[in-house]
Amino acid sequence: MIDLFAGAGGMTLGFTDRRFCGGFESVWALDNDKSAVATHRRNFGEHAVCGDIEEWVSSGRPIPSADVVVGGPPCQGFSLLNKRRDGDARRALWQPFLDIVERSGASVFVIENVAELRSSPEYDAIREYATSLGFDVTCEVLMAADYGAPQTRRRTVIVGYKRDLASAVSFPPLRTNAAPGSLNNLPVWKTVRDAIGDLPPPVGTEIRIKKAPLNLHFGRNPTAKSALRYRAVPPGGNRFDLQRNAPEITPDCWIRKTSGGTDLFGRLWWDRPSVTIRTEFFKPEKGRYLHPDQHRPITHREAARLMGFPDDFTFEGSKVEIARQIGNAVPPHLAGAIGNVVRQILDARMRAAA
Template sequence: MSEGFRQAGFHPVFAVESDPDAAETYRRNFGYHLVCSPIEKLPLSMLPTAEVIIGGPPCQGFSQLGKHLDDDPRNQLWHYFLQAVAVVRPLIFVMENVPQILNSAEYEAIKQEAGQLGYSIAGDILNAADFGVSQRRKRAIIIGSRIGEPIFPTPTYAEQPTGGLLPWRTVRQAIGDLPLQPTSENLHIGRNPTATSRLRYQQVPEGGNRFDLQRKRPDLTPGCWIRKQSGGTDLFGRLWWDKPAFTIRTEFFKPEKGRYLHPQADRPITHREAARLQTFPDDFIFSGSKIEIAKQIGNAVPCLFARAIAASVRSAIEAYQTVQVISEQRFLPVAIPR
């Protein structure tokens, strides 16, 4: 979320990240105020003052892919997030997670604990496509505020736009200017698929999926797919040029994991294309191996999505500060000449 908040005018002063490669990526883009440590081991005395705290405690235990692992210890990392909130006392905090968290016992506990700290708290499921991202990506956004009721950003885009809304941005708008052939420059790097993989890719039309492969070339189709005729329609799927992408996850370079085939070229999307679909600027610097960079891209909150959240947060803070200034002016002592 940090890039989106920076774009909205916020200045980061401290960060904590447990993954060394993600930590180096942060440092190269935002500065060296980051501590590489598990949040549960972070000394709270290190925390500076700040108006806002943002974060996304790991969510694998809540996600559909994680099969709702209720006893996953990662489900409890929000405790440490709120410990930081208790020490710093920001005006607002923002927590991002998978939609499933809003139906969990942990969310009820978060609301209770944040309420005891003096925060009004609300959660909502927002779609990144509604905020200018060329990707359908639904995330739970939890906002805590001690300066009034939490305010969520208002969508500016829609699938069927009315009332001044803009149409959802498309894959073409995000990556259409990039070369069809990967160049290896600026993360526009591709895999080296086998001849069999290339033949499989060629069977899937724009917007198609593994069922097109099964229908056209059952001899090229993995046996497990043939035996299971039901299931998700995104596996081995090809993107549409003129629609948003579906959720970009950490293994976007593997077509068997989702709808990650390029709309036109017979290959999975590249790291640069995935970063574009996550609305990272081209000059954003990533550190680590190709696999580690893919994790960073897939785990990120799309930058334009985060910027919309940040703009809403900033408006709330500025409105509060304006009221505070007016209130102080009303009660300034006035010296009356005798």
């Protein structure tokens, strides 16, 4: 496999580690984030490269052969959080992605991105270009919690496959978990308690950089006002509870804004999956990132677990760089479910060739 826009390697982990899928060998990974590439090398080997995908393609630099190319072109151009989506150059980075698919000789490709991609004009453009390269395309919006991740993260997943493989394609993957109360016999979604309930309160505020093992379960040094704000939010509460319980320490902009998102400055629930973990999970003003009952934001270790990374996965970089890697990652459980589909497609080709 080749992993493009590889980040820390959540997709590679899901495909190569038998705890999730297994059976794939990572031969090349590319990303333009130096710290993410360092993490990728630490966990998967020295074949990860830091570089710009457009420059790599336009310069004609070598591309290794592969059976499958996976990747998540940067999602900010599609995200509803990006108020200037039109004209964002990041929307078009699927084009060099597919150029590498063609040059690698891959039989299958996987593109993972935000849910909004599925209904965007770019999806139609991706499908049209892939068709011109001899691929058929299938696409679904998948919920990470349906595949064992303790997080309600919804992502568009596009699978392209050479037309002669169509009979082997079964997509989306069969779910392994389901929402509580669903009319099926699947285990219920994994919860925040399942993921982080065994962790003690964090000790200290520092992290040892570029040394193994990294201790990601560290605290912060909140201001006195921030500490009071944390305490004013009850279990399952949010910024509206802060406004009701402690208006004197509520930011004026929140008081003026009487409607809007209910996750800001919210507490996670013990017995539900996490909300989507983003790159600034350590800032509760960015979302529902307060610990369920301790008066603090979640730690980097807790965020990594809520993404599905095992504790033996080692991250490289600063606090902010590691947070970005975690928030941008593909949950390995979701990646593993996709990997199983791809493996079935490729196994069918091998059987046919035999």
